[in-house]
Amino acid sequence: MDVRDRNNVVVTGRPDGPVVLLAHGFGCDQNMWRLVVPALAAEHRVVLFDYVGSGRSDLSAWSEERYGSLDGYARDVLDVCEELDLRDVAFVGHSVSAMIGVLAAAAAPDRITSLVMVAPSPRYIDDDGYRGGFSAADIEELMASLESNYLGWSSAMAPVIMGNPDRPELAAELSDGFCATDPAIARVFARTTFLSDSRADLPDVKVPTLVLECSEDVIAPREVGAYVHAAVPGSTLVTLDATGHCPQLSAPEATAAAIAGFLRTRP
Amino acid sequence: MDGVGRVPGTAGAGGGDASADAAFTALLEDSERELYENAPCGHLSTLMDGTVAKINQTLLGWLGLTRDQVVGRMRFSDLLTVGGRLYHETHFAPLLRMRGEISGIALELRTAHGDRLPCLVTSVIKYGGADEPLLIRTTVFDARERRAYEEELLRGRQAAERAQRDAEEAQRQAEEAQRQAEQDRSRLKEALAALQQSLLPSTLPEVPGMEAASYYHTASPDRLGGDFYDLFPLDGKRWAFFLGDVCGKGPQAAAMTSLTRYTLRAAALHDPDPAVALTTLNTVLNERYSGGDPRYCTAIFGVLEPGDDGRTVTVRLASGGHPPALVIGGGRADPVPTTGGLLVGVLPDAHFAEAATTLEPGQTLLLYTDGLTEARIGPGRERFGDDALRDFAAGLTAASAGHVVTALTGLLEGFGDGLDDDTALLALGVPGSGAATDEDTP
């Protein structure tokens, strides 16, 4: 299957502008970005996609083997870059995607030349001398919540939600499908997200990096943001006056401004 | 206010005068606030960042908190368990922002006493005049009973999934075991085939001036046969051959066959006299297999020597208890009489019958084991028999070694499951003067 269809790739904005690749995190899909896209599209070529297993991606391409590790998701990023032959990409990754971006940038330094980490956390579970904010039991509790809330997911609806990128009349149903995920796939993504440990990868980041944190984020608290900033060589830290884990929703203007400002500083 | 209008009407149908209507009105006015505070569900309103601005008494009661502890101090997600908070941040809040409402989400509240309170949460965003989001209104339903039931269902489903996984695993293991067994069986078959190969020549050598053909049938593919034959050069001129049948079947018979074959080959090179070769074999087998489980074999051993005339071949034979060889050709099939030779290995001193014949061009010497003559045929399952074999062989219009073996192979295949023993055939022929010779033979 074509990568564009497989990952539901959407390209918008100024065709000759510098490329911004927006990657969603665990939970929803590329619609997470829709409040910041207009602000970025004026100057940039904006590329959006859904990881396989999320949004309107092709579920038949999903396998636990590939998507049981962050490398599988990074492979999706590289596939999209190669399919569109993207160069000099600014990769904006929300939450777990920030760490996926680290892996992708390491694998394709010729394509991904800067990183924006939105509400990143390299490790969610507390560790010896490290505070990620959660225990393994907390993650199990999340799993239980996933079990209890299918959010409109039903296998009968899956093909409608996932498989018809070429049928615009289904756009109205999109907001219903938003966040609806096959529970089995969601479980794997949740485990991959919350049980991974990417701390060791951070010192190896070689590209200019913006760490964008929220002032009050229960998932990625400020001390985690400070940890990432300290660990990524030469990174810039910006703290948004925003509550929650999704500043692109709760403070879209400030988020877009911070991203655009960082992109302007790039050579 | 449809509801308000309808309630007095309903009540009025039961009893109403003007003073009762007034009492209802007063009650209802009072109950709007009363209803909010003590509704059978929790109510709360928060700012867009989740800070609690208003909360009803019902929810405070469930939480075990006072209004002062909550309002302006806590966010909605602070009321949740940690796992619920993760879910709130990754799913609930983004969805609410996107859609403006979200309903029936199962979450758990954490009470001041440390208990968990399963609930179903519905939230709606209230927008201002310019469509800007102002606040979030949230309703919380007690879902303890429902969740207990759902968890039962969930456990049931998980148990079913587990059972299915277990069943699939068991099936996988069974398939693996079967695959393993098939592999073992095929390995064993290979080993048996290799062993069987070592008991027989892989191909018959080319004997100058002669044609040789052979056939070998084992009664069962996973059982080693007890029949054997061989053909090999003695010196520049003479060739030796033998064919025989070891009593019994299986590995022990195969071991004896192996001993027999290599003893005969070695004995022949030492002294090519047929009776001497069998005597050597007799000594070896009798020493090896004396006792309560006597083992022996039948065998014909022979030496081929081209005649001085360059046309005929002289055959000298010795037999130990083996059915006589047949000379086939010219519409005849005559036994070379070797009756009276003793089974090989039975007694320490054994006598073997000796005979000699000359093969003319167009004649073939056939050696066979009794699997051929003892096959059961026909509706009465009678034994095929020596006489029938002789008649069949005499009736062959073509008597070259190849033709004889081909014809007998066809005959054996016709026996079907009547052929219940191993069978070996070895045919040694002197080709006729021309290709037409065979065909001209009546």
Added chain:
Amino acid sequence: MTPFAITVHASEAGPVLRIAGDLDFNTASGLREEVRRVPLDPGRLLILDLTDLTFCDSSGISALIAARNRAVAAGAGIALAAVPPNTARILGIVGLDKVFPIHPDAATAAKTHETP
């Protein structure tokens, strides 16, 4: 087809085993077993009465040889009686007609036996 059976009785010379049916791969062990069991003193004669024998293959021949080995080991003699023509021919082919004394019937076999 005569079912395979062995009956044992005594003669003045020694035990007589009367074998009926096919003596082949499936039944030969029965004869071996019977031969092992039958009491046989030195100087006596073990008579195998083959009147009702319908067939004898190489396994049967084996059992006959085992019977002979048993008799020899016991210091006794062995004789075959009433050998059917087909079996007689086989015994001739395998040379056992010179190894086993053969008599027309069990009574003759018993009578001709000389007690040493």
